Amino acid sequence: MNKLYIQTNQSRLEILPQRGGIITSWRLQGQEIFYLDEERFANPQLSIRGGIPILFPICGNLADNTYTHNDKQYTLKQHGFARDLPWEVTHQETANQQKVSITVTLSSNEQTRAVYPFEFKVAFTYQIQGNTLEIGQQYTNLSTEPMPFSAGFHPYFLTTDKTQLKFEIPSQEYHDKITEKTHLFNGDFDFNRDEIDVTFKQLNGKSATVTDNARKLKLTLEYDDTYSTLVFWTVKGKDFYCLEPWSAPRNALNTGEHLSVLEPQATHTASVRLTANFF
Structure with a gap:
């Protein structure tokens, strides 16, 4: 499996284009x-x-796991197919050691058309500069009809003691997927639960921070207007938590809630930034 690396004098990014274009480290x-x-x-x-x-x-x-388009039913599994398909490296910028980037691209093919009948090209540019990782995105509809979609990221953050985490999320409430109840949010989660899976929809800001006092690390997640939703997910006994920016909540392809619809030949650009500060 070909891992690619880009690095500056203080930061190194590891990418696996062949397995979903994923950043692994x-x-x-x-x-x-x-x-x-x-x-x-x-x-x-x-x-x-x-x-x-x-x-x-x-x-x-x-x-x-289904939706209907033009009277035909399609099956699409959780989170879509982008994370399972090979991406292609289409550009690299490594001349400036202070700021480096790599661009990976996914285009529609026979496999994607079987479950999602649209022609598209998606290009992500991963850039590291200082203590910031930025993911610039371009979503292009190459079809002759409007293309509905949602997009997002599912970062797994390493942590050693979840009770030492402090959250600042720009929302007063969340919906619990497991209990199907809505709760007021006071900045805390009950990490004694086997699984936490909650959705913040009513966002009143464009950034969230998590301070990990055990690791002496403050992470700031910034996102643009594309993103309407934050999801928090973790599993008991595992050294991770996920804080996920989504452009639309689950089932949006059926409900239309915050669904993005791109006109033919149009391109939508978006950005997510992650800044890490050790203290």
Whole structure:
């Protein structure tokens, strides 16, 4: 499996284009930011739990994993297909040691058209500069009809003690997927639960921060207007938590909620930034 690396004098990014264009590692000042489940990673049949999996053309799951387009029913599995397909490296910028980047691209093909009948090209540019990782995105509709989609990221952040995490999320409430109840959010989660899977929809800001007092690390996630939703997910006994920017909530391809619709030949650009500060 060909891992690619780009690095500056203080930061190194590891990318696997062949397995979903995924970032698998970001080391800053010698410390790893992301979690990676090595056992799952070793099995190419399993989705990767770690790094930053890409969500496209849906985030989350559809009701019964199906949707209808032009009176035809299609099956699309959770989070879409982008994280499972090989991406192509289309550009690299490594001349300036202060700021380096790599661009990976996914284009529609026979496999994608079977479950998502649109022609598209998606290009992501991963750039590291200082203590910031930026993911610039271009979504292009090459079809002759409007293309509905949602997109997002599923970063797995490494942590050693979840009780030492402090959250600042720009929302007063979340919806719990497991209990199907909505709760007020006061900045805390109950990490004694086997699994936490909650969605923040009513966002009133464009950034969220997590301070990990055990690791002495403050992470700031910034996102543009494309992103309407943040999802928090973790599993008891695992050294990760996920804070995921989504452009639309789950099942949006059926409900239309915050769904992006691109006109033919149009391109939508978006950006997500992650800044890490050790203290």
